[in-house]
Amino acid sequence: MAKSNILFIINPISGGKDKLTIPDLIDAYLDRSKFNANYRFTSYAGHAAEIVDETVSMNFDIIVAVGGDGTINEIGAKVMHQHKVLGIIPYGSGNGLARFLKIPMNTRKAIEVLNHFQVSKIDTAIFNDKVYFNMAGMGFDAHISSIFAKNKKRGFSEYLKTGLKEMINYKPETYRIVVDGKSYTRKAFVVSVANSSQYGNNAHISPLASVSDGLLDVCIVKNFPLYKIPALAYYMLSAKTHQTDMVEIITGKNIQIFREQEAAIHIDGEPFLMGKEINISIQPLSLQVIVPGHI
Known part of the structure; x- marks a missing residue:
């Protein structure tokens, strides 16, 4: 052979x-x-x-x-x-x-x-003109990604320190989100569009997400007081964010997001600057990946 x-x-x-x-x-x-x-x-x-x-x-x-x-x-x-x-x-x-x-x-x-x-096909997504595979979004996590990218030190502990420092002064934004033609207006701390369930380090933002269902999960982390940070961390680390009213999850294939100003976004953790309008769509089963078992 x-x-x-x-x-x-x-x-x-x-x-x-x-x-x-x-x-x-x-x-x-x-x-x-x-x-x-x-x-x-x-x-x-x-x-x-x-x-x-x-x-x-x-x-x-x-x-x-x-x-x-x-x-x-x-x-x-x-x-x-x-x-x-x-x-x-x-x-x-x-x-x-x-x-x-x-x-x-x-x-x-x-x-x-x-x-x-063992090869499986997974969904991918387009975020304006950029392809992504895991997670993309805007709001606080994109803000942190843009700051962290300039930090010479890497690793989860450095990321966590940056996040805690920036969280005190971060102001949520109002977004208009259109999912498969249905419009929602939300004031949000984070808007993530998930292909898989997690950001990384087993911090799940959309526990029921799948990379092979032909859908994306729009995860809206609502504005919350700082004292609720431990609760949000618990829900994410225990893969239960779909069970809390701190996070709203809407699934769909074609998504438009309108925001108040040009700002940072992140695509698979890498920061970029993009404008007020974002268009996101799913590409079902478009990437072949070697995996350990059925996904």
């Missing part, structure tokens, strides 16, 4: 974790009877996408993102358009999509998932 050619694209700074030994781990645990392995390290933002573009004329069947949700986004968008298969070795701060897909956080076990080569 012919071997598959597999390219590992490694983001050396994602999650604040050292990845120089990853090629050695892959050499030790990847099934060489099935795969020929190659490696590339990224050097700057956008480099991963450039590397995938360079492989168009090369015979790579599988491209593996070694990093967090941002790295997966950059690589996955290209892999999807090339109709190739995406693999994931999670090395980010939150690893939202990997956790949802039940890909192990342990590197050796994640490599073993690649060895079994």
Whole structure:
């Protein structure tokens, strides 16, 4: 049987974790009877996408993102358009999509998932002109992403410290949200449009979300007093946000969001500046991903 050619694209700074030994781990645990392995390290933002573009004329069947949700986004968008298969070795701060897909956080076990080569198709989404796979949105979480991107320190603890510092002065915004033609006006702290259930670190904003149902979940975190932060954290970490009136979840396929001013948004955790009008749509079962089991 012919071997598959597999390219590992490694983001050396994602999650604040050292990845120089990853090629050695892959050499030790990847099934060489099935795969020929190659490696590339990224050097700057956008480099991963450039590397995938360079492989168009090369015979790579599988491209593996070694990093967090941002790295997966950059690589996955290209892999999807090339109709190739995406693999994931999670090395980010939150690893939202990997956790949802039940890909192990342990590197050796994640490599073993690649060895079994079970491929499933998942939904993707378009946020204005940008593709995403896990989570996108606006409000406080996007504000934090834009600040955190400038921080040289990485990791969940740094993200948490930034969030707590900024929360005191953040002012909620009024949004008009149109879901499959039905309009809602809400004053919100966060508006997230979820493909999977969680941001990362098992913090679930939409516990019943699925990456294979052809729907997106619009999650509206309502304005709340600061003393309710522990309650919101409890609901998210116990995957019960659909059971609290602090969060409203509306499902649909085509979403428009109108807001008061141009501001930060985030797409799979990466910050961007966008205007007052956002258009979001689902692309059912459009990306092939190696997963450990049924999703």
